[in-house]
Amino acid sequence: MADEADIKDGEGQNPNWVRPELHQPRSGATVAPGFLVSAYIELMTPSKWQLKIMEGDKQLYFLEKSSGRYFDHYVKIDAIKPGTKFDVHVHYYHLPAWGEWASVYGVVMADPKPVITEPVQGAVTGKRPRFAGRGLPGATINLYQAYSGAVLFGTATVDSNGNWQITPVVDLFDGPLQLVVNQTISNTEYWSDNVRIIVGDPKPVITEPVAGAITGPRPRFAGRGIPGATITLYQENSDMVRFGTAVVDANGNWQITPVVDLFEGPLRLVVTQIIFDTEYWSDSVRITVAGNKPVITEPAAGAITGPRPIVAGRGIPGTTIKLYQANSGTVLFGTAAVNLNGDWRIIPVVDLFEGPFQLVVNQTISNTEYWSDNVSITVRIFRAPPPVIKSPENGAIVKTDKPMIHGSGYTGAVVKLYQANGGDTVFGTAVAGWNGDWSISPTVAFPKGRFTLTANQAVDSRPSDWADVVTFTIDV
Helix, strand or coil: CCCHHHHHHHHCCCCCCCCCEEEECCCCCEECCCCEEEEECCCCCCCEEEEEEEECCEEEEEEEEECCCEEEEECCCCCCCCCCEEEEEEEEEECCEECCCEEEEEEEECCCCCEEEECCCCCEECCCCCEEEECCCCCEEEEEECCEEEEEEEEEECCCCCEEEECCCCCCCCEEEEEEEEEEECCEEEECCCEEEEECCCCCEEEECCCCCEECCCCCEEEECCCCCEEEEEECCECCCCCEEEECCCCCEEEECCCCCCCCEEEEEEEEEEECCEEEECCCEEEEECCCCCEEEECCCCCEECCCCCEEEECCCCCEEEEEECCECCCCCEEEECCCCCEEEECCCCCCCCEEEEEEEEEEECCEEEECCCEEEEECCCCCCCCEEEECCCCCEECCCCCCEEEECCCCCEEEEEECCCCCCCCEEEECCCCCEEEECCCCCCCCEEEEEEEEEEECCEECCCCCCEEEEECC
């Protein structure tokens, strides 16, 4: 390396040598750190060259090295600060003196750090938004998640105007995301500033309960949000009571069971989530909050019913209603699930006890049983009157052991034929028609001789008393 005196001496010895050709860089060019200075002389073979880079009168860089007709040198990466405008000078030494300087002017050192111009900070994007920015022409831009270089989302080459753009070839992760790009210059990586975006819709969604649902005071709320965001549940237009919070999981799901009872009656609920210090609100969901106590609406108090009346009422959707006799929980008369509208309906699977009867139901919420008010009814068990045997008549003589038997009874009743005082053998059955008439062709033959015939009829499996006996003779 020559010192300042060497340069001055060199500058003072300028015979009429041909000035060298300075090929790189060009005047007014923008160069990257580690740029190449390239020059040559065609008519002679120098023994050495000198390079100096000047910012006005200030020397930024100096080099002297042995070289022949061609001079190539990569300037140290950190020699010149980004944004500096400078001049480049080279000349050669050919015995006995240094030649004239060849110069280029107004060269600018580029900032090696790439820039992301699109999307802007805080933008909400899809999974593969367009990224664009500025870099050094010819450099390769690589797109990564900031602080995690595990996934390369895409690459691009900076064009001659210093622009680049990338459409990711891999889906970006849902939720808040910080992206960064790098470019490599002279084997050194330079990183951009991070850009924070939100992938997906930042507005949270309530999917459960559905609009119009009837719920208890602490129903489960569920929905969708940005992974990692905190969801907070409020009454619409009132943030005085925070009913619960949850963190959105990696799949974008959240659920909240209120830690405070919701207010009874019609209610509109909303949730918020905070992303990059900005609050995003869901649409409201209107529900009706019912009390914990189920209600019997049918039969009405004082009603007279059969042993298996329809019992109906209101409760908390999804709970199970159980029907009992009040003050005596030994017999479970039936169960039903409350539907989404808050309605339930039970037809007892066991007959209610005849006489005065008090109905009561319960439902279980969060392992606690809640009981309805009692409803007093009177249960009357209907039994059809005995059927009437019309044919054959008393004293008849029949010539077949399976004569057709005709009679009348209760519409829809099941009629069965028996031998009077003769055991459990059923000789035939039929269902009484709409006008009460019935006919039976016996399936079991009557014994020869004198036969005493009776019958009964059953409604809802409750048999009537016995029909009047008809006596006839089987003569076959």
